[in-house]
Amino acid sequence: MKVDTVIGDTAYSSKDNIAYTKSHDIDLVSKLHPIVTNGTRREADGFVYNKDAGTYMCKAGHLATNRKVDKSKSDKKNVRHRYMFDVEKCKLCPFRKGCYKDGAKTKS
Structure with missing residues (x-):
């Protein structure tokens, strides 16, 4: 199965997950952790x-x-x-x- 989009909560917005999804052409839909945004x-x-x-x-x-x-x-x-x-x-x-x-x- 080919995955094009991953939807998750703030736990999915880690640096490693963001880098992985970017390098594998996957859209990541996840609220960023408050430390990242604020x-x-x-x-x-x-x-x-x-x-x-x-x-x-x-x-x-x-x-x-x-x-x-x-x-x-x-x-x-x-x-x-x-x-x-x-x-x-x-x-x-x-x-x-x-x-x-x-x-x-x-x-x-």
């Missing part, structure tokens, strides 16, 4: 992912201006995406306390 951020810090823009937005409404991909030294771990914000906006932001550190050259 990262390890706490909801209380006010950063949310804006799907339309494809980037993160801070609680002041500013979108990240750049994304950097940090590759893992181990093949078993996922890459890390860091979203960079415009520090000139952060310096003037009313929410900067606890978010932006004075003198910082970058904000991710």
Whole structure:
């Protein structure tokens, strides 16, 4: 039997399963694990992912201006995406306390 689509829950969205289905031309329909979609951020810090823009937005409404991909030294771990914000906006932001550190050259 030829399988063209696999439907599953978050357990199916592991890095190995995604790579396998991609390499075997199989469509994987699975909700991504919250760590993949939201990262390890706490909801209380006010950063949310804006799907339309494809980037993160801070609680002041500013979108990240750049994304950097940090590759893992181990093949078993996922890459890390860091979203960079415009520090000139952060310096003037009313929410900067606890978010932006004075003198910082970058904000991710």
